[in-house]
Amino acid sequence: MAFHIRDPETDALVRQLAEKAHVGITEAVKLAASEALAAREKATAEAREEKLARMREIVAEVSTWPRTGLKADKAFFDSLNDE
Secondary structure (H helix, E strand, O other), X not given: OOOOOOOHHHXXXXXXXXXXXXXXXXXXXXXXXXXXXHHHHHHHHHHHHHHHHHHHHHHHHHHHOOOOOOOOOHHHHHHHOOO
């Protein structure tokens, strides 16, 4: 499959990468795409881990709260809305 790059700046960047990496233009595009995907996957994994860590903190805090023994059933939720 062929790509046609119409943007002069993109063309120049790909050619620069090809020159600096000592590879052909096709390999430079492949390299850039692979690196971009790896960076995105890493960022996604880091963001997910940060969210999980925050969730663990919240769960740990909530687990320290004293138990009331009250049952949160339909009647309880209805009472919150004066139903």
